[in-house]
Amino acid sequence: MSDSRNFVLGVFDDEDVLLSAVRKVRGAGVKIDEVYSPFPVHGLDEELGYKRSRLPIAAFMFGILGTSLALTMQFWMLGVDWPMIIGGKDFTPLPDFIPVTFELTVLLAAFGMVGTFFVSTDLKPWKDPKMLDLRITDDKHVMAIDLGQNKSVDAQTINSVLKDSGAIEVNDKEVED
């Protein structure tokens, strides 16, 4: 079946062993699909060779959007659409606009960042999570290796590399896509 994926799962119970295992497995030329762990493991991103997240850039863009939206809104409302004298100031006093601008900047940056995160990680309420091993929600780390991505390496080698690097179990799992 072309729309099912075959995984080899290395189960680890210690994050330091996991970190060195990631290094060894990648060193052996095996591509790791994902590592699941119940808590953030420091340094795992670097070991997996992940690029730095571009989420801050999205946050900055949404922040700028909020700034310009807030300023445009206030200038248009109080300067063009319905000019009003408030507190004897000009129609468009910039200092008065700063608090609203600040709040909208923060609001849009925060909402935009959360939204971007959900979209980019494909998180949604109706998502059907593919739980490769239930114990990743408790006390085990699981390194998932997709056989489809590792055609050049045979499954036997992957098994032995995982065992050698300290996995307490090595399981096979087929997942419907």
Added chain:
Amino acid sequence: MAKERFEFTTGLKKKLYLVAIIGFVLLLVGAIFPGGGHEAEAGDHEGTEQHDAGTSDDHGTNASDNHSGADNDGHGGMISDESGEDHGAGEADHGGGWLKRLGVNLWINNVYFVGLGIIGIFFFTLQYASQAGWSAFLLRVPLAMGSWLPYAFVLMIVTFIIFGHDIFHWTHSDLYNQFLANGELNPHYDALIAGKSSYFFLPLEGGSFPLFFVLRMVVFFAVWFFLFKKIKSLALAEDELGGDSYWFKMRKFSAIFLVFFAVSSSVSAWDWIMSIDVHWFSTMFGWYVFASWWVTGLAFITLVTVLLKEAGYLSQVTSNHLHDLGKFIFAFSIFWTYVWFSQFLLIYYANIPEESVYFVERLLSDKYAPFFFINLILNFIFPLLTFMTRDAKRLNVFLKIVCIVILGGHWIDFYLMVTPGTLGENGAFGFTEIGLFMIFGVAFLFVTLTALSKSALVAKNHPMLEEAKHHHI
């Protein structure tokens, strides 16, 4: 292998001497030619003052006629009976005018560098009170900054005694009695200042010796210095003997210092800066000055740490530690802006004359309006944009540029707090200001680096060295 102890080489000393000499030459040049364009404008001052007097009449509180008269004094450079000077007169008074400007500049630099000194101790104690581990390698730099305090105290007291009348309008003795000795109305009587007299003169009569004011200064310096000495001796004893008992003791004294600092930093901001504009007050002022001091101190700590690292010291300090310092600077630059703007917005929006006169003096003046915006650009927009990315906070080049800009930028912040209320429209920015800042900077660096060279650059037995080593962000 990195050098364990900072060596204050003669080469570096010579460079510092050279900077001090250049500063001194600039100061002399400033004395002979006081400020670019200053003399050319001297003739106009009369007119400007007249205009200002008119403004403050309009803005005057309904307290009394005398109030606007006193305000006029503030604008015109405090024409006092004691000195009998008249600044509007022009050329002939430039000698005295420059001396006054020197006194005001001495005060700006005193306040600025006292801030650096106490922020050094504040940073150090903050790390202990919050049980922070990441900073264990670089704590000797802020600790050394505290050594400036005794020098700062002497300079401050001497400046206050010599230039007190030039800087603080409230020190004039003729403001406090409603009637003269012969029973006539005192034309200099100022009801608002007289109402505040106990804050300066308690338990003495208003207009005599400002005992309460001086006492506060003495007590603050004494307690700061005592706690600094205590913490420093504990830190050095820890180097020799080890064990974590010293860490717990330092934590206790750190907590005491922080509580005392919370009160004393605010009160000293009122005393040393806010009382210059003695009719005016702002409830944000203590925070505002603290924020300014704190960012300046962080920039200084970071700059010295980066420079030491580049000179081959502090090899354990990695870009992760510098990143944290960078985040501190970034965050507190924004915090400073937040406090600054909160003070500005409320005063601007409410537009109560006795409050908004503070910003009228700064924002509606040709002299200070440019500095007003330079202040915002250097201390908010520049650090905000340069330090926003992660990489900028980890690279020595960016750290150095931003730290130097902030050190200069916050000097301008203090310049804007002090000068308009003392020199008024006679104030200027020229060789005098730059020269004196250089001399003070060299003196401060000299004291700090000497203190730094007296002990190991990194605490030997700090219990959190291991944590700091693995600090990773």
